Amino acid sequence: MTIVITGATGFLGLQLLPHLVGGGRRIVALTRRGRPPVEERLTRCLRAQGVPEHAVRAVADRVHGVPVDLNRADLGLAPWQFSQLAAEADEFWHLAGHVGLNAPAAAVTRTNVAGTAHLLNLAAAAGPGARVHHVSTAFVAGGRGSGTVHETQLNGDHGFENAYERSKFEAEQHIRRWAAERRAKVVVFRPSILVSDRPSAVGTPSNPLAELARAFGLLTALLPGMPPGMPPGTPPGASVDPSGRRTGDPTGGPSAATPLVRIDGREGAHLNLLPVDAAARLMHELAGRLDPVPGTPSTCHITHYQETSVQTVFEAVGALHGLRIRLTPGPITDATDLERFAARATRAFAPYANHRRTYLRTTLREHRLDGDGIASIDRAYLVRGMQRIPADLGADFGLAAAATTRSSAGSASPTGTFVAPASRLSLALARPGA
């Protein structure tokens, strides 16, 4: 029997695969066409994440890649391939998704809603006992800023902060209808924001913490008098290590000289952040224990038992980049240039600086999985997870090449920290989708 998985090469998929291969079954990873072979990508990413070699080999040996086109109802497979795959599959894990918070609605809807419907076509062709595990998000709760979200709830009453949230909501609606029509066995997992305290390596899936920190990394380039490689506000005794990371006191408190950046946000705002390795473990564990009623998906919040304050997240960013970032109830009418840039650079994140909702962890509680073994997320954890390989800083903004040489348009430290003039930074931040 075979497990069919989408999104195996992603941030979450890479953590889930080692659990799935442990079951000894064949695993077919449906991947995007035109990418390098999945076995090669998985091996490279797992090694970069420090996964032990024997576990890397176990994944590479057991996982068989099949290129597909999620935009097509038949997944772009030949009819015989489609039927053969459906016939051998007894379990589906659908993780593939477009997770861009700034991305155009058409793109996220195509992948997250139509892509889910097309994957379900394959599941429908499988035997009646085949199980579907669908990875949704806790953010199907949309624009609801406070209160407690139940696992049974799925309504769009509060609107959505972005097209990504709406698309995941619509995908869940679709899967509920589909399960009811076919009396299919479905488990829907709703993870919160997945994070890691491993620094992101180039060429591996992105950690959302690193994305947020990178936006602020570009901002520090705006500040005058910044010695190369040493952001302003660097605590006494700190230094930059050979890989470009500030050491000495990476989580130290800000000094009075540290530049202040106010971010529009609600006092007491908090978010649910969950280590990605815990999310994968909990989902795999629950999948083995749950027996969903045919036609009615079991829906589970995969969330941390503790909320993380948004101010703590910004303190971690500030500690990393030598800034004092303070959540301030808006509107901020006297914003400095730096604050205006900060607001633009982080606009995808902005709505979440007002959130104070919590999620009921009913299923995790029922299965006594609601606490143990989950790392607590403090400022030190966040700082570790926000670090990136310096050469990657600004890569998506087309600044990576410039960061290797000194030029009149900007300067780069030997450690790779890029110092750009304001005009260059404005261009970078003005790029569509930035």
Ligand SMILES: NC(=O)c1ccc[n+]([C@@H]2O[C@H](COP(=O)([O-])OP(=O)(O)OC[C@H]3O[C@@H](n4cnc5c(N)ncnc54)[C@H](OP(=O)(O)O)[C@@H]3O)[C@@H](O)[C@H]2O)c1
């Ligand atoms: N990250 C979070 O904080 C978070 C939180 C809650 C829920 N989730 C959900 O968890 C799932 C996995 O997220 P992630 O963080 O692992 O995302 P990710 O790192 O961006 O990975 C996305 C995965 O989906 C695949 N994919 C995207 N578009 C595809 C397409 N058109 N055809 C085939 N494959 C496609 C990617 O393949 P390539 O490698 O080829 O790009 C990759 O394997 C998503 O459904 C997301 O909505 C994520």
